[in-house]
Amino acid sequence: MFTRAISGILFLLVVISAIIYSNYTLLLLFMVIIAGASFELSKLLNAIYKTNINSFWVALLPTLIYLILMLLFMDLYDRKYELILLLTLLSLFFIPLYTAIFFFKDNILSYIFSTYFSMLYILLPFLFLTLGHKPGKLIPNYNYSYYLSFFILIWVNDTFAYLSGKFTGKHKLYENISPNKTIEGFIGGIIFTISAGFVLKNLHWIEVSNPVNIIALCLLISISATLGDLFESKLKRMAGVKDSGNIMPGHGGFLDRFDGLLFAAPVYIIFSNLF
Numbered sequence: 001m002f003t004r005a006i007s008g009i010l011f012l013l014v015v016i017s018a019i020i021y022s023n024y025t026l027l028l029l030f031m032v033i034i035a036g037a038s039f040e041l042s043k044l045l046n047a048i049y050k051t052n053i054n055s056f057w058v059a060l061l062p063t064l065i066y067l068i069l070m071l072l073f074m075d076l077y078d079r080k081y082e083l084i085l086l087l088t089l090l091s092l093f094f095i096p097l098y099t100a101i102f103f104f105k106d107n108i109l110s111y112i113f114s115t116y117f118s119m120l121y122i123l124l125p126f127l128f129l130t131l132g133h134k135p136g137k138l139i140p141n142y143n144y145s146y147y148l149s150f151f152i153l154i155w156v157n158d159t160f161a162y163l164s165g166k167f168t169g170k171h172k173l174y175e176n177i178s179p180n181k182t183i184e185g186f187i188g189g190i191i192f193t194i195s196a197g198f199v200l201k202n203l204h205w206i207e208v209s210n211p212v213n214i215i216a217l218c219l220l221i222s223i224s225a226t227l228g229d230l231f232e233s234k235l236k237r238m239a240g241v242k243d244s245g246n247i248m249p250g251h252g253g254f255l256d257r258f259d260g261l262l263f264a265a266p267v268y269i270i271f272s273n274l275f
Helices: 002-021 023-049 055-076 081-103 105-131 144-168 183-202 211-239 254-274
Strands: 172-174 178-182
Touching: 002 023, 002 144, 023 055, 023 105, 023 211, 023 254, 055 105, 105 254, 144 178, 144 183, 144 211, 144 254, 172 183, 178 183, 178 211, 183 211, 211 254
Parallel strands: none
Antiparallel strands: 172 178
């Protein structure tokens, strides 16, 4: 428990510092998460499908694509949106395909599956989170509270779902996939996430001002984050492992820490832009 607490505090300090310091450290943080999560996902898929794809190469492509797109946006964000969108679509399709043909002739289908799964499951949520904000807010008018608010809501949901389940949980939420999750924990996570949403609203960190919309946003984030957690738990169960990695003692790997974010990021971005 002590090890888990120390590593958790260090994790929070690193993530919060990267978000607050500048838009460049935010992008670097996201790039590290994409690389680590993609690497771990490839390992899980190798275990599930009994393949031996090099996880380094699977992780490299989403990370490079993210880096290239961010460099383009830093220069062209307010002027060439259509060109960047086209480049995004081309890179997501052709780069993995040509890499598979030239470097993985014996495992083309397995490599393509692992890579595209990483693109869909890991890269796209971070593209949503980074580029889906209203134009002009990332570069140069960086607003760290917009991104930090999202992480806070995810953390509040995870923390209080765990605590509520630990102290009051009696009814299993989905025992076949995640035996420790309870309905009481799920409800507790929702209640505290909504409460955190109103606190962030009073701090003017959340742009959604209508109380009904804040409740709806926090409810959707809590539900989608829980689904993301269950989805990753299912992958780990299929692979026969407890954690996706061991980057954080007592907490597991990148996927274990950011599984809820991967499902909740598109929800947060779409809802924030609509309302």
